[in-house]
Amino acid sequence: MDYIQPRPSSIVAALYTARDLEVEVAILHGPSGCSFKHARLLEEDGMRVLTTSLADNEFIFGGQAVLERVLKGAEKDFHPKRMAVVGTCVSMIIGEDLQAAIEGSGVATPTIAIDIHAGFRENIQGVLAALEPAAAIGWISADELERQRRLLAAANEVERLRGAASRSYIEPSRGDLKHVAARRLIDLAQEGKRGVAIMNAKKETAYMFADELLALHDACPNTEITYIANLEDRGLPKVRADAARVLQGMREAGLEPKLLGALDEYGANGDAIGELIREIEPDFALIVGVPHAVPPEYTEGVEVISVTNGPRQVAPLREMGHAAVVVEVDLHPKTLGVRSIVESEFGAVVRSIARGE
Incomplete structure (x- = not known):
């Protein structure tokens, strides 16, 4: 399906999944405006969302040092039980190694790297990008990871058959009175x-x-x-x-x-x-x-x-x-x-x- 209507972002899906995993601090490694609205909404739900605020200089020379600095600061200021670093289109394009930055920062807080960007047609890729490292670190079981895969596939199929993804464009409506x-x-x-x-x-x-x-x-x-x-x-x-x-x-x-x-x-x-x-x-x-x-x-x-x-x-x-x-x-x-x-x-x-x- 070639969509001409906006579709959910895989980066945002990764953020929501991090919240469901009880991550207390998520760090978006990208420009300050990336996923701004949802970042603010998620803070209403109790998860702090920080950003490395990458700008044109880091677009060229890389932002690993910036990410390491933000990780250290997040641990010092907020004392979270869990953290996640969430990728963006910028971090993907410049080839940032999120896991290397976590290790280089020296933080003791259990932290996962979510390698994701917005270039996926289906936002469930963002969910999986968060769940897979969570399973690897032991936050969820292998059985739960497979269960989530099945549920995501089922939800995607419902949307394809009878939902907002069933055609390239659907006129929005406020419905009946x-x-x-x-x-x-x-x-x-x-x-x-x-x-x-x-x-x-x-x-x-x-x-x-x-x-x-x-x-x-x-x-x-x-x-x-x-x-x-x-x-x-x-x-x-x-x-x-x-x-x-x-x-x-x-x-x-x-x-x-x-x-x-x-x-x-x-x-x-x-x-x-x-x-x-x-x-x-x-x-x-x-x-x-x-x-x-x-x-x-x-x-x-x-x-x-x-x-x-x-x-x-x-x-x-x-x-x-x-x-x-x-x-x-x-x-x-x-x-x-x-x-x-x-x-x-x-x-x-x-x-x-x-x-x-």
């Missing part, structure tokens, strides 16, 4: 229809997507609805911690969902969810998070209301036959750095309608 979709959802529940509410969320986005299941439960506590969430205890350290917090929050709010899959299994979870839908035989379904992971053959004859955080995902979901598609705008920045469930826009609308407002 939230109050219209919420009114229909409540009407279906109050009419006594059998329903299923499914969260198939990607990692920390569950902190907000879980709220939409809670909102439906708040609005229709006595309706025949089966609640399902991908909050099983598997994955990288932060992913498992997030799942535990979200599940605890749902339980404290009075909802005990059926667990199906883990937060990093959203791309591989579609068939399992689909089989459960067939078993339940619902009249309607609320699917939030990564709804396009569920193949459309499983929801034939079911009125589906889906919630995504991707404006380019609206058109593919409508083509899959979903009756309404709602977009949670700017969801990801709102879930970085949080440690408990946060209210979603759609959830707030559902509760408001239920109260008659």
Whole structure:
């Protein structure tokens, strides 16, 4: 596929994976502006992101000395438990040896070198570039590395078949009006229809997507609805911690969902969810998070209301036959750095309608 729309960066993917590995300081070896927005967002999530701020002089003569100096300073100033050096296009072009710089710096902090740049068509290369040295140093097991490879391939395939990578360009959309979709959802529940509410969320986005299941439960506590969430205890350290917090929050709010899959299994979870839908035989379904992971053959004859955080995902979901598609705008920045469930826009609308407002 030749994409003409922006695609996720493999450098950013490496940074997020370093965070999931509980790296406390990540050093971008490149220009100060590289991945600036995501670096700032990740600092909201507790990981310090530093830069070697390479400029034209280092582009020519190399920046290993600069990197060694930043590594020493990071260890001295922040006392991290783990660090990572993340490559950029500049470090790749000038041929920097990141591992040699780590060794030359003399730092005692366990540190991995992530050799990556932005010249990959698929951002999963950035994830693998972080996981492979993490496995080599013993931060994750060889089995977990292979599990992650399988999950990444599955997620990539979902995006290729039914996601934002299914065509070269997709017009972004804000989706259906939230109050219209919420009114229909409540009407279906109050009419006594059998329903299923499914969260198939990607990692920390569950902190907000879980709220939409809670909102439906708040609005229709006595309706025949089966609640399902991908909050099983598997994955990288932060992913498992997030799942535990979200599940605890749902339980404290009075909802005990059926667990199906883990937060990093959203791309591989579609068939399992689909089989459960067939078993339940619902009249309607609320699917939030990564709804396009569920193949459309499983929801034939079911009125589906889906919630995504991707404006380019609206058109593919409508083509899959979903009756309404709602977009949670700017969801990801709102879930970085949080440690408990946060209210979603759609959830707030559902509760408001239920109260008659």
